[in-house]
Amino acid sequence: MKKNFTKIGTYILKSSIVTWILLLLIWTLAAKYNTPDFLPNPKVTWDGFLEVLKKGVLWADIKISIQRVLLGFLRGALIAVPLGLLIGRFKVFKWLFEPFISFFRFVPAIGFLSLFLMWFGIGEESKLALITYAVIFPVTVNTIAGVAGIDPVKYQAAESLGASRLQSFLTVTIPGAVPNIFTGLRLGLSSAIISIVGAEMLAASEGLGYLIYTSRMYYRTDWIFVGIVVLGLIGFFADKLLRKVAAGAFRYYGVVDK
Amino acid sequence: MALEKEKAKEDTVVKIKVDHVCKCYEKNAAATENTKIRVKNISKQFEEEKKDLLFSDNINPDAVIGGDKSAYVLRDVNLEIREGEFHIFLGASGCGKSTLLNIIAGFLETTDGAVFLDGVPVTKPGPERGVVFQNADSSLFPWLSVKKNVEYGLKVKHVAKAERSKIAQECIDLVGLSGNEKKHPIELSGGMKQRVQIARSIASDPEILIMDEPFGALDAQTRRVLQDELIRIWKATGKTILFVTHDIQEAVYLGEKISIFSAAPDAQIVKQVEVPYDYPRELDNEAVSEFTRGVHEALDKAIYAHGREPVDKSNLTKTR
Numbered sequence: 380m381k382k383n384f385t386k387i388g389t390y391i392l393k394s395s396i397v398t399w400i401l402l403l404l405i406w407t408l409a410a411k412y413n414t415p416d417f418l419p420n421p422k423v424t425w426d427g428f429l430e431v432l433k434k435g436v437l438w439a440d441i442k443i444s445i446q447r448v449l450l451g452f453l454r455g456a457l458i459a460v461p462l463g464l465l466i467g468r469f470k471v472f473k474w475l476f477e478p479f480i481s482f483f484r485f486v487p488a489i490g491f492l493s494l495f496l497m498w499f500g501i502g503e504e505s506k507l508a509l510i511t512y513a514v515i516f517p518v519t520v521n522t523i524a525g526v527a528g529i530d531p532v533k534y535q536a537a538e539s540l541g542a543s544r545l546q547s548f549l550t551v552t553i554p555g556a557v558p559n560i561f562t563g564l565r566l567g568l569s570s571a572i573i574s575i576v577g578a579e580m581l582a583a584s585e586g587l588g589y590l591i592y593t594s595r596m597y598y599r600t601d602w603i604f605v606g607i608v609v610l611g612l613i614g615f616f617a618d619k620l621l622r623k624v625a626a627g628a629f630r631y632y633g634v635v636d637k
Numbered sequence: 638m639a640l641e642k643e644k645a646k647e648d649t650v651v652k653i654k655v656d657h658v659c660k661c662y663e664k665n666a667a668a669t670e671n672t673k674i675r676v677k678n679i680s681k682q683f684e685e686e687k688k689d690l691l692f693s694d695n696i697n698p699d700a701v702i703g704g705d706k707s708a709y710v711l712r713d714v715n716l717e718i719r720e721g722e723f724h725i726f727l728g729a730s731g732c733g734k735s736t737l738l739n740i741i742a743g744f745l746e747t748t749d750g751a752v753f754l755d756g757v758p759v760t761k762p763g764p765e766r767g768v769v770f771q772n773a774d775s776s777l778f779p780w781l782s783v784k785k786n787v788e789y790g791l792k793v794k795h796v797a798k799a800e801r802s803k804i805a806q807e808c809i810d811l812v813g814l815s816g817n818e819k820k821h822p823i824e825l826s827g828g829m830k831q832r833v834q835i836a837r838s839i840a841s842d843p844e845i846l847i848m849d850e851p852f853g854a855l856d857a858q859t860r861r862v863l864q865d866e867l868i869r870i871w872k873a874t875g876k877t878i879l880f881v882t883h884d885i886q887e888a889v890y891l892g893e894k895i896s897i898f899s900a901a902p903d904a905q906i907v908k909q910v911e912v913p914y915d916y917p918r919e920l921d922n923e924a925v926s927e928f929t930r931g932v933h934e935a936l937d938k939a940i941y942a943h944g945r946e947p948v949d950k951s952n953l954t955k956t957r
Contacts, residue, residue: 470693527693532775535744540790540841541764544692550793554780631779631821 419601424608427601436590441609444575444587447503451510452571459515459567460560463522468552480519488513488574489581496582506578513574517566525559526552558632561625565618572614673845673877674741676716679750681736682709710736712903714750716896718845718879723871725888726881727932728898729940734881735849736901741879742768742847754844764790767838769848773830777822783833784809784818790841808836811870828859835870845877852887864890868916885936889929890918897932899939907939 391397403421410420419427431437465472466480488509499505533555537547579588587606594602710733718724726734739745741752743762752759754766762768770776778786787805796804809818812832822830831851838846852860868891871878882888888895889912897908910932912918918925 468693469691471691473693530775532770532772533778535742535762536768536770536776536778537789537793539742539744539762539764539766539768540793540837542789542793546793550789551778554778557780631823 416598416600419604424601424604427599428605428608431590431602431605436585437605437609440585440587440590440606441613443585444579445613447506447510447575447586448568448571451507451575452514452568454507455511455514455567455571456518456564458511459518459563460522462515463519463560463563464526464548464552464556466519467523467526467556468548477523480516484516484520488570489577492578492581501582506575506583509574509578510571513570514567517570518560518563521559521563521566522556525556525563528559529555557628558625561621561628565621565625568617568621569614572610572617576610671720672717673720673722673755674716674718674879675753675756676714676737676741677750677753679711679714679737679740679752680709680748681711681733681740681745682707682748708902709748710901710904712905714905716906718877718894721875721877723868723878723880723891723893725892725895726879726898727885727888727895727936728883728904729900729936730883731901732898732940733901733904734898738847738849738879738881742766764794764841765844767841767843767846769831769834769838769846769851771850771853773822773827773834777830777833777837779822782819782821783814783825786822786833787836787840789837794841804840805836808840811839811873812836813866826859827855828863831855831863832866835867839870839874839876843876845879848878848880850881850883853882853884860887865917867891872916885929885933886920889925889932890920895932897935897939900941908935910935 407420410418410423415423428437462472462476466476467473491512492505492509495505495508499508529552533551534547537551538544542550575586576588576591579586580592583589587610591603591606594600594606714737726738728734736745740747741759743759743766759766778789781789784802784805787808788801791801791804806818809815812835814829814832814836817825817829822833825833834851835846852863855863864887867878870876880891882891892912895910895912896906897910898904899907912928914922914925914928920926920929
């Protein structure tokens with residue numbers, strides 16, 4: 380009986396329910412001593428949520444933001460993973476591209492916003508370019524680290540079994556870097572969400588960033604909160620999904636991610 | 638008269654000399670006939686490692702950080718390994734026996750001298766020299782199943798799928814891993830992983846199996862089992878085996894011939910002994926344990942050869 384309680388207790392703690400209840404509690408308490416315009420409590424935020432939902436804007440904003448993130452993320456990953464693998468394995472690529480990576484990775488995507496607007500117009504393309512840019516660096520850097528971390532004995536084993544250098548790239552370098560590639564993708568995803576919100580705040584007519592930014596003008600602090608919570612939830616679940624996929628890929632690598 | 642006598646004497650000397658040369662020649666010819674590996678005048682220093690221009694090489698696991706790089710690890714080493722022989726490299730840790738093994742495997746270049754396999758110089762790794770590495774976790778591919786690991790060498794040679802599967806299965810059965818084909822390395826014990834490595838090497842049908850302290854990290858019980866298994870596999874396949882160890886008992890238990898190394902720098906093979914006992918050997922047997930003591934003494938003498946104290950290796954660290 381007692382054992383069962385401990386089990387349930389551990390389960391509840393692990394499921395992070397306690398964390399969320401605690402957060403809501405602090406939020407409610409803090410809101411109690413402030414006006415709703417300054418800090419709306421969860422109830423007011425919930426009402427605001429229903430309101431924007433009913434107006435139909437929320438769904439549209441969520442949809443467009445997710446669409447931008449997914450497309451940009453995919454494009455960034457498709458560039459960054461092969462780039463990282465090549466830089467990691469071939470010296471020529473390392474010499475050519477690594478200084479580039481080390482330079483631009485410290486310039487945030489938002490820094491390029493005005494430029495991209497000029498170059499790609501105010502339509503979707505400039506936002507996609509921005510996200511692609513934001514995703515490339517964490518993914519490339521982690522992929523390079525993954526390639527560098529492959530045990531050299533694996534290459535020796537492959538070669539002494541008759542693999543050519545190209546074959547060892549395909550059969551050792553690529554699968555060997557998979558765990559780090561996934562770490563890079565997770566970081567890339569968060570950096571994609573961060574940059575799209577910035578872009579939507581400054582140069583868009585829809586999207587979650589736009590919602591957060593314009594709500595300020597209507598003095599709808601509760602809508603700002605709705606935007607923030609929704610953003611957090613999207614990131615939270617997207618990361619969960621990526622981790623689930625990664626866990627399948629990691630299964631045999633001896634990397635435990637729980 | 639005296640002159641004639643002198644001449645006759647000279648003739649005999651010449652005749653003896655010629656006879657001797659001929660005999661040596663014959664002996665050499667006989668030796669070359671079934672010599673699998675010939676190591677000729679090999680010296681090695683790590684000072685001028687050739688760097689690969691194309692690939693980022695985190696390779697060269699034997700390069701030493703710190704220490705004197707101009708020092709010779711190996712100096713003028715000569716060796717012949719007969720076809721089908723179970724040959725042991727015995728020496729203290731860090732004596733250069735693994736370096737020589739890496740040269741024979743083709744992972745390292747020599748500073749001087751060359752290695753010949755069936756008379757052909759060795760320049761790079763190849764499937765005719767199967768390697769079983771010390772650490773199976775480093776060398777096995779964790780993302781592949783046991784079967785796929787064993788098939789690897791055949792796959793890169795584009796052997797047809799059915800054929801590949803058949804050979805791999807035979808090798809898995811040979812090393813006693815039947816029933817574990819679908820498992821991944823992470824699901825296996827240390828001893829089983831070494832069996833996978835052996836199967837993976839044998840699947841490529843190598844001329845020689847090169848093993849670098851493969852049982853060093855196993856517990857005593859498992860090690861003994863695998864030693865017996867290795868003898869069985871060796872008898873079943875008739876492969877030439879080159880086996881590196883610092884364990885004297887292991888050397889006597891397994892080897893037909895033991896090459897004893899002196900300590901680096903300037904390491905050499907200072908002595909070779911044939912082990913005159915039939916398999917399976919009993920190390921408790923009085924004669925065998927007397928023999929083991931003899932090897933022990935020879936190794937001690939080798940390490941302290943030239944009145945040199947053993948080198949302090951504590952400040953030398955291996956890269957990776």
